[in-house]
Amino acid sequence: MKFFVDTADTAEIKSLAASGLLDGVTTNPSLIAKSGRRILDVIAEICATVPGPVSAEVAATDYDGMLAEARVLRRIAKNVTVKVPLTPDGLRACHHLTQDGAMVNVTLCFSAAQALLAAKSGATFISPFVGRLDDVGQDGMVLIADILQIYRNYGFKTEVLVASVRHPIHVITAAKLGAHVATLPPAVLRSLFNHPLTDKGLAAFLADWAKTGQQIA
Numbered sequence: 001m002k003f004f005v006d007t008a009d010t011a012e013i014k015s016l017a018a019s020g021l022l023d024g025v026t027t028n029p030s031l032i033a034k035s036g037r038r039i040l041d042v043i044a045e046i047c048a049t050v051p052g053p054v055s056a057e058v059a060a061t062d063y064d065g066m067l068a069e070a071r072v073l074r075r076i077a078k079n080v081t082v083k084v085p086l087t088p089d090g091l092r093a094c095h096h097l098t099q100d101g102a103m104v105n106v107t108l109c110f111s112a113a114q115a116l117l118a119a120k121s122g123a124t125f126i127s128p129f130v131g132r133l134d135d136v137g138q139d140g141m142v143l144i145a146d147i148l149q150i151y152r153n154y155g156f157k158t159e160v161l162v163a164s165v166r167h168p169i170h171v172i173t174a175a176k177l178g179a180h181v182a183t184l185p186p187a188v189l190r191s192l193f194n195h196p197l198t199d200k201g202l203a204a205f206l207a208d209w210a211k212t213g214q215q216i217a
Contacts (some may be wrong), residue, residue: 002052025050029057057083058073061085067093084097091106107163108129109147129164130164131165132164141173145177
C-alpha cells in the first residue's frame with residue numbers, strides 16, 4: 001500500500017518525507033486555506049519535496065474552467081496530479097486530461113456507481129471518503145471493498161485512494177482489502193507507530209543495557 005499525506009503543511013511534509021514513508025501528497029482547497037499561502041507556491045514547494053504524485057485541486061466547477069485551471073497547475077511540476085470533483089463536468093475534464101497525459105484524482109466519491117464512472121473516464125486515482133460515510137451511519141470500508149471488486153472484475157487501472165481516513169483501523173482494513181493508496185492526515189500517519197508494548201519493551205531494554213555500563217560507540 002502506498003501512503004500519501006493529506007496536508008498542505010510543508011513543514012510536516014518535509015518531516016514525513018525524511019522518514020522514507022511518503023509516496024505522495026494530497027491537498028484540497030480547505031487545506032490550502034489553512035496554510036494561508038498562495039496555492040501555486042504551496043504546490044511547487046510540495047512537488048520539490050516529494051517526487052511522487054501531488055494532488056492539486058481545481059476550484060472551478062465547469063468544464064472549461066477546470067481545464068483552464070488544470071493547465072496552470074500542470075505547469076508547476078511533472079508530478080502534479082489534477083484533482084477534480086466527481087461531477088459530470090469533472091469526469092468530462094478527467095477524460096480530456098488523462099487523454100492528454102495528465103494524472104487525475106477524482107475526489108468526493110461516495111458510491112460504487114460513482115467510482116465505476118470515474119474508472120471509465122480514465123481516472124488515475126479515485127478518492128472514496130470513508131470517514132465522512134462513517135459520520136452519516138454508513139460503513140465506509142464496505143464502499144472500498146465494493147469498488148475494489150468492481151475494478152478487479154474489469155481490469156480497471158484506476159487506483160483506489162482511500163481518503164477521509166480517521167484512525168489506524170481505516171488504514172489496516174483498507175490494506176487488508178487491497179486498496180492501492182491511503183491518504184492520511186499527519187497525526188494518523190504518525191499514530192501508526194504507536195503501541196504501548198513497544199514503548200514498554202524499549203524501556204526495559206534500555207534499563208537492562210544501562211546496567212551493563214557498556215557503550216557501542
